[in-house]
Amino acid sequence: MLQVTPVHLWLNGDFKPRGILRVKNQQFSGFAGYSDLYKADIMFSDQSKPLPIMVKEFRVLLNDNESNDQFSSIVDMLQDRESAVGYDHKYISPIWSASVATTGHTVPAIATPYYGNGNIVNYVRFHPSADRFELVCQTASALVHIHSKDIVHGNMCPENICIADDGMVRLTDIAVDTLVRQTIHRNNLCVPSKWMYKSPEELEWGYRTTQTDVYSFAVTIYSVYTLKPPFASKAHSYGKGLVQIVNHGHNGLFGEIKPDAMSNDLWEVVRICCAVDPSQRPSMEEVDEMLVRMREDK
Template sequence: MAYLSVFCAVGETAAQAVGVPVAASLINEIIKACEEVGKQKRSAKLLGTKCKELAMTLTEEADRLEDEDMRKRIDEVTGNRSRIFHTVRGRTQKWAKLSLLYRWWRRDEIGTGIEELKTLIEIQLEKFSMQNQIALKRAQNDTAATIKQNHAEDKEMLRQVLANHKEILKLAERHSAGETIANDLFEEGQKELQELRKILRSPTSLSESGSAFQSSRRNSSSIQTTREKYLELQKGLLDLQINTGILPADKRLDGQVEREGDMAVTGGPHTDIWKGKWFGQTQVALKALRYIKSSDEKAQKRFIREIEIWSKLKSNHVLQFYGVITDIGSNLHVVTPWLENGNVLEYLARHPDVDKMQLVMGTAEGVRYLHSVEVIHGNTQYPRHGLKSKQRHTKSKSQGQACISDFGMAKTLQDITKTPMSTTLKDHDGVRWMAPEIVEGKSPSKASDVYSFAMSVLEMLTEKAPLYELKRDIAIIRAMAKDGPIRPKRPTEPEVVRWLTNELWGLLELCWAKTDHARPTMEDLMRDLREISNPLIMAK
């Protein structure tokens, strides 16, 4: 009777569940009758097992779910369909009361009846399971709908904040105070912008209902609404960026930047530089990397990783990086601010009376800062770098602020293309700025940056390329191969001597030491330059 006692225990447990005492009592009696049938023992046992399974299912569900929907489903099994349980009980009890003889005589009838009852119970289990799944699916759908609604409300709040200029100004104040809410808002705004862009770029499909014309009109209206949201969001992000100076959290700026003109405006050893517009308004520089294709996923990830590092650098003399774009032309583009003053040499040509020592100091500070955070510049031609639009006023004249750009790019390109930096720079007339070890094929270092910085200082003061008397780079290479590193001759022109004092010339010669360990550090140079520059400023 152990088998019977187990089932009875289950029945008693089921009877304790809310809403199931009737079903539990019936199941107890069914289990008992199944034990006493004595014929078709295996089938009868399986019928009892099915009853047990149903009882346990009712009990577990009642314990786990206490909402109204669960009560209704249990009531449906135990109430509206209780006649099924009464039928099962009645038939099994009838068979159990038969004498042994009659049970043998009606064995086929009992066997068929047990199978029918098993089927009835299985149907109840399946229906209950299906109802449970439906209810679960409904609950999941309700939860998903709630999440979707909350997500939509969050997006709407995001758009409202970015559309409110007063809120942007408040955010700018909080950002200046060190709060990060503006950064978070900009990041979420970028994500939403990308989502809207995907919608605008996806092919529109016609609805299955209604005419093609009506569906087309609905799609057109939806696209127009999405486009308006996109432009409104762009405008808000631009307002936030202008007032806070925040750099994009997502460095992939596809769809946010437009290139202007049919030709690059200038170029460098590694790049062709175009003008562009970010968010349709802010002027930016697009630097197309000649050796990196936009389809190169590995290169994209490497540059994005480097830009995320570079974007953390903070110095008035280091140009910021916004990000990269891959949807313009066949080459990867790096996006930076556009410097209206142009590079140092262009600026000097327009402003002959500028304080050159301030430009030298600004350039030195930029390189010093990079070295302090363990960034090697590598691109040697500093006078070809830019000046910020930010103005400094000196005797009623406004002067641009020297700003280092393209730092780290030479090393990154060398790693990606597996081409030594010396090869690239030799191909683009960069030899005259290069330290001798770089000409020999070694990688850039802080010491090679120092050598190149000194050459750049000489170029800024003379407004001529270093070693200008040697017209071609091949002549410089041959001379270096024959006699070792070539030192520039000291200029004697009055307009150069005005800035190039004995102290400054001696400092430059230290930077041109043949061996890299004999050159001063940028930290030492900055200290000495401050001492040199003070008398010059006083003399003015």
């Protein structure tokens, strides 16, 4: 049985009060690096329409009390991050505490709204007329907001940029991967599942800063315009790619090959954000200002 207890619920700008939640139609949806994914519907006592949600049930073995406590601590910390970020940014997805109860075993989890349009790359792939530049601008706005709260996203990639029913961006999983690494892996270096979007210093030293977010944002933009990851996704074949990024960054990979649909100005933003030296990258606020000027010049 899935149990969800949101502190607040803010969707599409309309505040919904807390209510008694009933969960139905729970379905297994897939695997993530440290969690199992479920789609479910929740019913509020004061709402007649169910809300589809996606639940990440953290993977904890039966009777592994230490891991259970660690993941419970992560869920608590994520709620603190959620409070710091705020509930009113239209391009950021809400996140709620949850738990999944099986036979004598309750596992901590987190839940977000279910976004049927999928992530930004899948959305553009199935909606070729979508305004990619506008989606990029919306993502930048969300990142500026969380950086203004001294929070690092830590895992910027297409999978964490979802598209809501209104066709607008919802940035998800803010700080989730970082907290899991810090709590469960004790900051030990291991290959991130989304290594192909990472900066050289993150892959080599494990650093996660606002500047690594800027770098990963730029690589994500590249994938939005090419509709493919910067490296072919093949199991256990990441060695050469990791070395190439650590030694030369993504500019060495991109070369001079600008995606056809990308403007020259946006291409230049991608290039400067992918500077190997973090001090040479613009801040996310500066990137946002550049994108705003580009939008005004369109």
